[in-house]
Amino acid sequence: MADRIKTQIEFLVALQDLDLMRKEISEVRELGFEVTGEGESAIGTARDELIAKIKKPYLANYERLRTRYKRAIVPVKGDTCLGCFCRLPTSLISHGRSDMEVLTCENCGRILYWLD
Amino acid sequence: MEKSELLNYFQEPLFISSLSATTRDAALDELVRCFVNAKIVRNRNIVFEMLRRREALGSTGIGHGIAIPHGRSTAVPDVMIAFGKSEKGIDWESIDNKPVHLVFLVLAPPQEQNIRYLPILGGLVEVLSDNKQREKLRKIKSFSDLTSILQS
Numbered sequence: 001m002a003d004r005i006k007t008q009i010e011f012l013v014a015l016q017d018l019d020l021m022r023k024e025i026s027e028v029r030e031l032g033f034e035v036t037g038e039g040e041s042a043i044g045t046a047r048d049e050l051i052a053k054i055k056k057p058y059l060a061n062y063e064r065l066r067t068r069y070k071r072a073i074v075p076v077k078g079d080t081c082l083g084c085f086c087r088l089p090t091s092l093i094s095h096g097r098s099d100m101e102v103l104t105c106e107n108c109g110r111i112l113y114w115l116d
Numbered sequence: 117m118e119k120s121e122l123l124n125y126f127q128e129p130l131f132i133s134s135l136s137a138t139t140r141d142a143a144l145d146e147l148v149r150c151f152v153n154a155k156i157v158r159n160r161n162i163v164f165e166m167l168r169r170r171e172a173l174g175s176t177g178i179g180h181g182i183a184i185p186h187g188r189s190t191a192v193p194d195v196m197i198a199f200g201k202s203e204k205g206i207d208w209e210s211i212d213n214k215p216v217h218l219v220f221l222v223l224a225p226p227q228e229q230n231i232r233y234l235p236i237l238g239g240l241v242e243v244l245s246d247n248k249q250r251e252k253l254r255k256i257k258s259f260s261d262l263t264s265i266l267q268s
Contacts, residue, residue: 004161013190017166020188020226021173024234031238033184034174034211042172071226073190099159115158115193 009102015050016073058102073111084108117239123266129154130198131259140208147198147221162191177210182244186222195224195232
Protein backbone atom coordinates (compact mmCIF):
# COMPACT_ATOMS: atom_id res chain seq x y z
CA MET A 1 0.00 0.00 0.00
CA ALA A 2 1.68 3.21 -1.15
CA ASP A 3 1.32 5.81 1.55
CA ARG A 4 0.35 9.39 0.83
CA ILE A 5 1.43 10.39 4.31
CA LYS A 6 5.06 11.39 4.62
CA THR A 7 5.89 13.24 7.82
CA GLN A 8 6.48 11.92 11.34
CA ILE A 9 3.33 13.54 12.77
CA GLU A 10 1.26 12.07 9.91
CA PHE A 11 2.70 8.60 10.63
CA LEU A 12 1.92 9.00 14.34
CA VAL A 13 -1.66 10.11 13.66
CA ALA A 14 -2.09 7.19 11.24
CA LEU A 15 -0.79 4.85 13.95
CA GLN A 16 -3.31 6.16 16.48
CA ASP A 17 -6.10 5.87 13.88
CA LEU A 18 -5.07 2.27 13.25
CA ASP A 19 -5.04 1.50 16.97
CA LEU A 20 -8.54 2.99 17.26
CA MET A 21 -9.69 0.84 14.33
CA ARG A 22 -8.31 -2.34 15.90
CA LYS A 23 -10.07 -1.55 19.16
CA GLU A 24 -13.50 -1.33 17.49
CA ILE A 25 -13.25 -4.35 15.19
CA SER A 26 -15.73 -6.47 17.17
CA GLU A 27 -18.33 -3.66 17.36
CA VAL A 28 -18.07 -3.02 13.63
CA ARG A 29 -18.38 -6.73 12.91
CA GLU A 30 -21.49 -6.93 15.09
CA LEU A 31 -23.11 -4.25 12.95
CA GLY A 32 -22.78 -6.58 9.96
CA PHE A 33 -19.63 -5.28 8.30
CA GLU A 34 -17.27 -7.80 6.78
CA VAL A 35 -14.03 -8.23 8.73
CA THR A 36 -11.90 -11.07 7.47
CA GLY A 37 -9.12 -12.88 9.28
CA GLU A 38 -6.93 -11.93 6.34
CA GLY A 39 -7.95 -8.31 6.88
CA GLU A 40 -7.06 -8.43 10.56
CA SER A 41 -3.59 -9.73 9.75
CA ALA A 42 -3.25 -7.03 7.04
CA ILE A 43 -3.94 -4.42 9.72
CA GLY A 44 -1.26 -5.98 11.92
CA THR A 45 1.18 -5.77 9.02
CA ALA A 46 0.17 -2.16 8.32
CA ARG A 47 0.93 -1.31 11.96
CA ASP A 48 4.37 -2.90 11.72
CA GLU A 49 5.05 -0.94 8.52
CA LEU A 50 4.00 2.32 10.13
CA ILE A 51 6.09 1.68 13.22
CA ALA A 52 9.14 1.09 11.03
CA LYS A 53 8.73 4.61 9.61
CA ILE A 54 8.48 6.36 12.96
CA LYS A 55 11.67 7.53 14.66
CA LYS A 56 12.33 5.59 17.87
CA PRO A 57 12.03 8.49 20.36
CA TYR A 58 8.66 9.52 18.87
CA LEU A 59 7.37 5.96 18.93
CA ALA A 60 8.57 5.43 22.50
CA ASN A 61 6.81 8.64 23.54
CA TYR A 62 3.60 7.56 21.77
CA GLU A 63 3.63 4.17 23.51
CA ARG A 64 4.41 5.77 26.87
CA LEU A 65 1.59 8.30 26.51
CA ARG A 66 -0.81 5.51 25.53
CA THR A 67 -0.27 3.83 28.88
CA ARG A 68 -0.83 7.10 30.72
CA TYR A 69 -3.75 8.60 28.79
CA LYS A 70 -6.65 7.32 26.74
CA ARG A 71 -5.14 9.01 23.65
CA ALA A 72 -1.49 9.81 23.06
CA ILE A 73 -2.28 12.35 20.33
CA VAL A 74 -4.88 15.01 21.03
CA PRO A 75 -6.40 17.65 18.80
CA VAL A 76 -5.65 21.35 19.04
CA LYS A 77 -8.60 23.65 18.44
CA GLY A 78 -8.63 27.39 18.91
CA ASP A 79 -4.95 27.12 19.89
CA THR A 80 -5.93 25.03 22.92
CA CYS A 81 -4.74 21.50 23.72
CA LEU A 82 -7.94 19.45 23.93
CA GLY A 83 -6.18 16.97 26.21
CA CYS A 84 -5.68 19.33 29.17
CA PHE A 85 -7.45 22.47 27.84
CA CYS A 86 -4.36 24.62 28.27
CA ARG A 87 -3.76 27.44 25.81
CA LEU A 88 -0.64 26.81 23.77
CA PRO A 89 2.20 29.32 23.46
CA THR A 90 2.39 31.36 20.24
CA SER A 91 5.82 29.90 19.41
CA LEU A 92 4.23 26.44 19.14
CA ILE A 93 1.11 27.56 17.27
CA SER A 94 3.10 28.98 14.37
CA HIS A 95 4.62 25.54 13.65
CA GLY A 96 1.66 23.23 14.32
CA ARG A 97 -0.36 23.55 11.12
CA SER A 98 2.47 22.63 8.81
CA ASP A 99 2.27 18.95 9.84
CA MET A 100 6.06 18.91 9.59
CA GLU A 101 6.98 18.70 13.27
CA VAL A 102 6.00 16.50 16.20
CA LEU A 103 4.98 18.95 18.92
CA THR A 104 3.89 18.18 22.46
CA CYS A 105 1.82 20.11 24.99
CA GLU A 106 4.08 21.78 27.52
CA ASN A 107 1.51 21.16 30.23
CA CYS A 108 0.34 17.53 29.77
CA GLY A 109 3.01 16.18 27.43
CA ARG A 110 0.54 14.76 24.89
CA ILE A 111 1.39 14.89 21.17
CA LEU A 112 -0.53 17.67 19.40
CA TYR A 113 -2.44 17.60 16.13
CA TRP A 114 -3.94 20.84 14.78
CA LEU A 115 -7.53 20.39 13.58
CA ASP A 116 -8.03 23.93 12.28
CA MET B 117 -30.87 5.53 15.83
CA GLU B 118 -34.01 6.85 14.11
CA LYS B 119 -33.84 7.63 10.38
CA SER B 120 -34.69 11.30 10.96
CA GLU B 121 -31.88 11.61 13.53
CA LEU B 122 -29.36 10.60 10.87
CA LEU B 123 -30.27 13.77 9.04
CA ASN B 124 -28.32 15.80 11.64
CA TYR B 125 -25.05 14.37 10.34
CA PHE B 126 -25.47 15.21 6.65
CA GLN B 127 -24.51 18.57 5.12
CA GLU B 128 -25.02 19.93 1.63
CA PRO B 129 -21.28 20.52 1.00
CA LEU B 130 -20.78 16.80 1.71
CA PHE B 131 -23.27 15.71 -0.96
CA ILE B 132 -22.28 14.53 -4.45
CA SER B 133 -25.19 13.70 -6.74
CA SER B 134 -22.96 12.14 -9.37
CA LEU B 135 -19.55 10.79 -8.41
CA SER B 136 -16.99 11.09 -11.16
CA ALA B 137 -14.85 8.35 -9.61
CA THR B 138 -14.87 4.92 -11.20
CA THR B 139 -12.77 3.09 -8.58
CA ARG B 140 -13.12 2.63 -4.83
CA ASP B 141 -9.99 4.62 -3.97
CA ALA B 142 -10.99 7.45 -6.29
CA ALA B 143 -14.48 7.55 -4.75
CA LEU B 144 -13.01 7.70 -1.24
CA ASP B 145 -10.70 10.47 -2.37
CA GLU B 146 -13.53 12.42 -4.00
CA LEU B 147 -15.65 12.24 -0.85
CA VAL B 148 -12.75 13.11 1.49
CA ARG B 149 -12.08 16.18 -0.69
CA CYS B 150 -15.60 17.39 0.18
CA PHE B 151 -14.56 17.50 3.84
CA VAL B 152 -11.43 19.44 2.91
CA ASN B 153 -13.30 21.87 0.63
CA ALA B 154 -15.84 22.45 3.39
CA LYS B 155 -12.89 23.19 5.74
CA ILE B 156 -13.92 20.37 8.07
CA VAL B 157 -10.74 18.35 7.53
CA ARG B 158 -7.33 19.96 7.02
CA ASN B 159 -5.16 17.00 5.97
CA ARG B 160 -6.96 14.76 3.50
CA ASN B 161 -4.08 12.30 3.20
CA ILE B 162 -4.37 11.16 6.82
CA VAL B 163 -8.12 10.51 6.45
CA PHE B 164 -7.72 8.83 3.07
CA GLU B 165 -5.04 6.47 4.43
CA MET B 166 -7.25 5.55 7.38
CA LEU B 167 -10.11 4.71 5.03
CA ARG B 168 -7.89 2.61 2.76
CA ARG B 169 -6.64 0.67 5.78
CA ARG B 170 -10.25 0.15 6.88
CA GLU B 171 -11.06 -1.33 3.46
CA ALA B 172 -8.09 -3.69 3.87
CA LEU B 173 -9.73 -5.03 7.01
CA GLY B 174 -12.78 -6.04 4.97
CA SER B 175 -14.84 -4.33 2.32
CA THR B 176 -17.37 -1.76 3.53
CA GLY B 177 -19.53 -2.68 0.54
CA ILE B 178 -22.50 -4.22 2.38
CA GLY B 179 -24.29 -5.44 -0.75
CA HIS B 180 -27.34 -4.25 -2.74
CA GLY B 181 -25.23 -1.47 -4.30
CA ILE B 182 -24.38 0.16 -0.97
CA ALA B 183 -21.02 1.02 0.62
CA ILE B 184 -20.58 2.57 4.05
CA PRO B 185 -16.87 3.38 4.38
CA HIS B 186 -16.17 4.58 7.89
CA GLY B 187 -13.61 5.24 10.54
CA ARG B 188 -12.37 7.34 13.39
CA SER B 189 -9.47 9.69 12.84
CA THR B 190 -7.54 12.11 14.99
CA ALA B 191 -7.75 14.49 12.00
CA VAL B 192 -11.57 14.63 12.12
CA PRO B 193 -13.32 17.15 14.42
CA ASP B 194 -16.85 15.76 14.59
CA VAL B 195 -19.12 12.94 13.42
CA MET B 196 -20.30 13.59 9.87
CA ILE B 197 -21.62 11.72 6.85
CA ALA B 198 -20.79 12.43 3.22
CA PHE B 199 -22.97 11.01 0.48
CA GLY B 200 -22.11 10.17 -3.11
CA LYS B 201 -24.12 8.51 -5.87
CA SER B 202 -22.71 6.72 -8.88
CA GLU B 203 -24.99 5.91 -11.80
CA LYS B 204 -22.47 3.63 -13.45
CA GLY B 205 -21.51 1.80 -10.27
CA ILE B 206 -18.14 1.26 -8.63
CA ASP B 207 -16.38 -2.02 -7.92
CA TRP B 208 -16.10 -2.05 -4.11
CA GLU B 209 -15.36 -5.77 -3.62
CA SER B 210 -18.75 -5.90 -1.92
CA ILE B 211 -20.01 -9.00 -0.18
CA ASP B 212 -22.40 -9.71 -3.09
CA ASN B 213 -19.82 -8.64 -5.72
CA LYS B 214 -22.30 -6.12 -7.14
CA PRO B 215 -21.20 -2.61 -8.09
CA VAL B 216 -21.83 0.16 -5.59
CA HIS B 217 -24.16 3.02 -6.51
CA LEU B 218 -24.67 4.69 -3.12
CA VAL B 219 -21.75 5.61 -0.85
CA PHE B 220 -22.19 6.89 2.70
CA LEU B 221 -18.85 7.96 4.16
CA VAL B 222 -19.00 8.19 7.95
CA LEU B 223 -16.15 9.96 9.73
CA ALA B 224 -15.74 10.43 13.45
CA PRO B 225 -13.15 11.79 15.88
CA PRO B 226 -11.43 9.42 18.34
CA GLN B 227 -13.58 10.57 21.24
CA GLU B 228 -17.05 11.99 21.23
CA GLN B 229 -19.15 13.21 24.12
CA ASN B 230 -22.36 11.52 23.05
CA ILE B 231 -20.93 8.30 21.53
CA ARG B 232 -22.84 8.68 18.27
CA TYR B 233 -20.53 6.98 15.77
CA LEU B 234 -21.53 3.33 16.20
CA PRO B 235 -25.29 4.12 16.55
CA ILE B 236 -25.03 6.14 13.31
CA LEU B 237 -23.40 3.22 11.50
CA GLY B 238 -26.07 0.88 12.87
CA GLY B 239 -28.83 3.31 11.91
CA LEU B 240 -27.53 3.59 8.35
CA VAL B 241 -27.26 -0.20 7.99
CA GLU B 242 -30.85 -0.53 9.19
CA VAL B 243 -32.27 2.14 6.87
CA LEU B 244 -30.36 0.77 3.89
CA SER B 245 -31.47 -2.80 4.52
CA ASP B 246 -34.92 -1.68 3.30
CA ASN B 247 -35.26 -2.18 -0.44
CA LYS B 248 -37.80 0.67 -0.79
CA GLN B 249 -35.42 3.15 0.83
CA ARG B 250 -32.59 2.02 -1.45
CA GLU B 251 -34.76 2.47 -4.52
CA LYS B 252 -35.74 5.97 -3.45
CA LEU B 253 -32.13 6.89 -2.74
CA ARG B 254 -31.04 5.64 -6.16
CA LYS B 255 -33.34 8.25 -7.73
CA ILE B 256 -32.24 11.31 -5.75
CA LYS B 257 -30.78 14.26 -7.60
CA SER B 258 -30.33 16.87 -4.90
CA PHE B 259 -29.53 17.27 -1.22
CA SER B 260 -33.15 18.20 -0.55
CA ASP B 261 -34.24 14.86 -2.11
CA LEU B 262 -31.97 13.11 0.40
CA THR B 263 -33.33 15.06 3.36
CA SER B 264 -36.93 14.40 2.23
CA ILE B 265 -36.29 10.64 2.26
CA LEU B 266 -34.71 10.75 5.68
CA GLN B 267 -37.53 12.88 7.07
CA SER B 268 -40.32 10.69 5.69
